[in-house]
Amino acid sequence: MTDKTMLKVENLKVIFPNAAGVVRAVEGVDLTVREGECVAIVGESGSGKSVTSLAVMKLLNSPPAVTRVDTLEFDGRDLRQATEKEMLDIRGKEMAMIFQDALTALNPVMTIGHQLDEVFIRHQHMKKKEAKQASILALRLVGVPSPERRYSDFPHELSGGMRQRVLIAMAFACNPKLIIADEPTTALDVTIQAQVLDVLKNMQREHSTSLILITHDLSVVAHMADTVYVMYCGRIVEKAPLKELFHRPLHPYTEGLLAAVPRLSEENHQFIQIPDAVPNPMHKPAGCTFHPRCRYCTQQCRDKMPPLQDMGDGRQVRCWHPLGGPNLTEDALQDGSVGKEAGRYE
Amino acid sequence: MKRFFSRLGSALWDALKGIGRFVAKLWAHPKGRIGLIIAGLLVICAVFAPPIAPYAPYDVTPRAEKGLSPSWAHPLGTTITTGQDIFSMLIYGTRVSLVVGITTGLATAFLGALMGVLTGYVGGFVDMLVMRIVDIMLVIPTLPLTIVLTNLFGKSYFMIIFIFTLFGWTGLARVVRSQVLVLKNSNYVRAAELAGAKRSHIMFRHILPGVSHLLIMSTALTSAGIMVAEAGLSFLGLGDPTAISWGKMLADAQSGGALLFGHWWWIMAPGIGIFLSVFAFMRIGLAMEEIFNPRMKQSSGLYKLFKNLNNTYLQEVFDSMEEDRLEEKVKPEPTEEREPAGVS
C-alpha cells in the first residue's frame, strides 16, 4: 500500500425519482482509496453500497438515477468531466468490477472463453488467437483447473466457485488500478467462499491493485480489508482502520453489527440483534436515520442528523454520542463514563 | 359430486362479487376507463338495437334505395345489392360480436381455471394427461377444424363458441397452473392442509380466489381475440346465415361490389365496429394486467417523468442532504446523558 490516492469521492449523492416520490439511495458519501489498499464498505442490503459502486464507474443509467458528486477523482483524473467514450476506455481496463452472482453476471449463451476474450480484444487490441492465449493464462492465474478445456465451457457448466473465479479473471484481465467487488462471495458455500477470497486477495497483492470490497459479511471484511466504511441508509456512519473498528466500534450500528456475529470464544454469549429493519428509503426517519433502532437514542438524535466527525487516527463517526474509547472527547474522558459500557452484552 | 358443484357455485358467486370491485378499479385506471366506456356503449347498442336502429335491418323492400351514399336519411348509406340500411345493420351486428365474444371469454375462463387448478393442485397423472392434450391441440389448426366441424354439424354460433372454448383454454390453464403451484406451497394452504381441510375445500376456498384476477383478465382478452376470429368466420360465411354480423357485412360488401364502386363506408362501418369492440376489451384486459401486476407497467412513464423533472426540485432534494455538512462545527455532546433504551 502506498500513500498515493487512487480514488477520491466527495459528497456523492444518488436519487431515484419515481411517480410516488424520490428514493434517496446515497446521501453524500465521501470515499478515499489509496493505491494497493483494500477498502471495505459494509452495510445491510438497501444501504446504498451497490449504488455507490455503480456510480463510481458511472454505470448508473439515467433514468432512473440522478447523480451529483463534488469530486470524483480516479488516478488523478477528474471522472466528472470524462465523456462516455473516455469512460469506455477506463472501464474494464483501469477500473473493473466483480459482481455478486456469477451465474447471472455471465452471459448464459456465450462461452466463458469468448466473454474473457472480449476484454482483451477491446482493451489490448489483440487478435482472436492472442486473446485466447491470454484468456487461458488468466483462467490459470485464478486457479481454474485445465483452463484450455474450461475455455469453451458455458457458464452453467461450471460450479459456483469456478464461475466466480472466471469473473475475477475477467476483472484482473487488463491489470486494472482499481477493482470493485460487489458481494463477491455471497452466493457461494462457506468453504468455497474462503477459496475465492484467497484467490481475490492473492491477485490483489500480486498486482497491488486497489480494491473496494462491498459486503455485509464481517468475516469477509476481517479477512480482506485495510480500511472499513460502515454505511447505513445511504450515508457513511463510521470509517476506521480494520483493527480499530473491530476492537472498539464508535457507532452504535457498528457495535450492533459486530455483536450480531456469534463468537465461540465468549462463553454465555447471547445473540444480539439490531431491532427492526432498514427504513424505507423513500421515508427515512428525521434526525439521525439510525435513531429508531438505536438503544442510546436521545431527543437530539431525533431532531438532527449528526455530522461525520473526525475522531483522530483516521477514524470518523457520525453519531451524537459515540461509544466509549480513548479517542473520545476530553469531557467524556474526565467524567469517567468510558468503560462503563464494558460487559454490557453479557 | 353434488358438494363439488355447490362449492363451485359459491366460488362463482365470490367471483361475481369480485367483478364489482374490479370494475371500480378499472374506472380509476385511464386505459380501463376508455375500455369500459366503449364497451358500455356497445352493450347499450346491442341491448337496445331495435329503438336505436332507424330501419329494420333485414328490410330489403326499399329496392329503389339501393346503393345510396351516406345521407341524413341513411347515415351510412344502403347496400348495393338489397338496399338495406347499413347503419341499422351495424347496430344489430353488435349483438353477435358481443354475445359470441363474451360467452366464449367466460367459458374459456371457466375451463381454463378448472384445468389449471386441476393440473396444478392435483398434479401427477392428471397433470401429465392434460399437458399431453394441450400439446395435441397446439398442433391442430383451429380455423380449418372449425370449418370442418361447422360443415359436419351445421353452421351456428353455438358451434363457433364451442370450438373456440375447446381450443382456447390452454394458454390460461398454463398461467393458472403456475400460479397454483406457487399458492400450493404457500403457508396458508399448507396450514389448511395440516388442519385437515378437504382437497375440494382448499381448491375452491383458498386457491381459486388467488387466481381470480387472472380469470377476469383472461376473459377480457379472450373475448377480444374471439371477436376477431368470429368476424373472420362470419366473413367466410361460416356463421349463422340468418344473423347479421359484422364479418358477414364485410363479406356482403366484398361480393356486393363495394370495392368496385368505391363505397368505402360499407366496408369501414363494420370494420370500425370490429375494431372498437376488440379495442375496448383489449384495453380492459391490459388495464387489469397493469393493476394486478404493477411491474408490467410500461417503463415509458418513468421517461415521461424524467423529461418533466423539475431541476429546482432536484436541487432541493440534494440540498436537503447537506443538512449535516452545514453544521460541521458542531461537536458531539458529552456522553454522560446517554441511556440505553429499547432492547437489552
Add this chain to the structure above:
Amino acid sequence: MQKGYVIKRILYTIFIFFIVVTLNFFIPRIGVEDPAERYYPPQGNMTDVEYDIVKQLTREQYGFDVSTFQQYIRYLNDLFHGDLGTSFQAGSPKVADLIASRIPWTLVLSVSTLLIGLFLGLLIGSYAAWKRGQRVDTAVLNASTITTALPAFFIALLLSLYLGFEWELFPAYTDPNMVASFDWSWRSISLVASSAALPIISMAIGSVVSYAQNTRNSVIAVSNEDFILTARAKGLPSRQVLYKHTLRNAMLPIVTNLGMSVSGLIGGSVVIEQIFNWNGMGTLFLNANNTNDYPLMMGIMLFLSLFALAANLVTDLCYCLLDPRVTVGGSR
C-alpha cells in the same frame, strides 16, 4: 446438443402425430353410423332403393365395406405410403397431389410474410427498445394496440379498395390463370410478385407490429439482466453490448414461437387467399368445404398438423443449438 434430448423429442413428436392421425380418421365419422351417408348425403329426388345402391357404391369406392378397425389400419398404411386419399373432384385426383400443387403458392405468401415480419419487426423492435420511452417506442406500443384490434382481412379489404381498385397500384384480384400458366419466365414471376403484394402486405402489417412489440419487450427484459451490466463494466461500447449480448438472448423467446407462427400463418391465410382469389391451400380448403369433399378437407387438416409438428420439432432443436442451457427433458 444432447443426443438423448433429440431422440426423446423426436419420439414424442411421433407419438403426438399418431394421435392427431387417429383424430383425423375419426372426425368425419362422428355422428353417423355409416360414413357413406356423410360422403354421399341423400338427394331429394332419390328413392330409398336407389340411395341404398349409391351408398353401396360409395362404400366400395372409399373402402367403407370393411370394419372400422380395418379401415383404420388401411388408412394408416396408405398414409405411410404417402397416400392421403382420393378427392371427390372430377377425375378423382389424389389429395396428396392437389396439396403438393397448391402448397408452394401458399408458402409464397406465408414465408414472405414471416420474413418481412421478422426482419422489420426485429429492426423496429430493437430500435424501439434502444430508444426506450421516446417517440419511436410509444409509436410501436400504440401501433400494437391498434393492429391487434384490426383483423387482417379488414386491412386486406381496405388495401384492395384503395391500392387495388382506386389507385390501381397492384392487382386487386389474382389472375385465375396465374398458376396454370406459370413457367418461370420473367413475366410470370413479376405477375406473381405484383399479385402477391396486397395479400402479403395485409398479413405482414400485423406480423411486423407483433414481432416489433415482442422484440422490444424481450430486449428490455434482457437489458435489465446482470450480465449486461458485466458487459458494460468491461468497457464494451453500447452498440456492441446490444448486438453481442442483448439481442442474442432476446432472440431466444422469439425463436421458440417461430414454429408456431409459420403453421399459424398457413392456417390463417385462408381468409386472405379468399379475398384476393389466390390459388393456395386456403382456397383449396374452402372449395373442398363448399363441395363437402371430406377426403380433401381431412387431408389438408392432416397436412397442416404435420407441418405444425415438424415446424415445432425443428425450432425446438434449433433452440437447443442457440441456448446451451437446454438439457435432457428440456428443462433449463
